[in-house]
Amino acid sequence: MADREDLSWDQFGAATRQLASAVVADGFAPDVILAIARGGLFVAGALGYALGVKNVHMMNVEYYTGVDERLNAPVLLPPMPDIADLGGARMLIADDVADTGATLCFVRDFCAEHVAEVRCAVVYQKPQSEVDCEYVWRHTDLWINFPWTSRE
Secondary structure (H helix, E strand, O other), X not given: OOOEEEOOHHHHHHHHHHHHHHHHHOOOOOOEEEEEEOHHHHHHHHXXXXXXXXXXXXXXXXXXXXXXXXXXXXXXXXXXXOOHHHOOOEEEEEEEEEOOOHHHHHHHHHHHOOOOEEEEEEEEEOOOOOXXXXXXXXXXXXXXXXXXXXXX
16 A cells, blocks of 8 residues: 555664664663553564663553554553652653654653653654654654554
8 A cells, every 4th residue: 555654574673773773872871661562562672682771661551443543542551560660760662653642642751750761762753743752763654564563
C-alpha cells in the first residue's frame, strides 16, 4: 500500500543503532530504559544492548485497538511498574512510534514525578504527536508496518 511505510528488521537494526548514537552524542547516559509495551519492547531491548544499560523495565499501556482506532485515553495495565527505587535515575522511555503522543505523554508524566530526568526515544514520530521526542529516527505521517506486526 502506498499509504504505509514498511520497516524491515535490517532497517530496525540501523534505526536503533542511530538512536543509540544520538543519545550518546547528546551526552545523556540513562540509568534505566523503560519500554512501552508492546512495540517499545523491541526498541528498549536494542537500545539497552547498544547503550550498555541492563536496567530495562516495561510499562504496559493500552491505547490503540486497530489502524487509526484508539481508546479515549491511554490506560495503564497491570502489573504496575515499581518505580519507587528510581528516585535519582535518568530514564529513557522507548517506544516504536509517537503517533498522537498521548501514550508517551501519559508515561512520561507518570514517570517524571519519580525520576531525576526523563527523555523519550522513538523509531518514528508523526507530525501530530503532542510529545516532541528527544531522539527520533524518522518523521512520517504514514501508518507503519513494523516487522513484528506485518504478518498474521
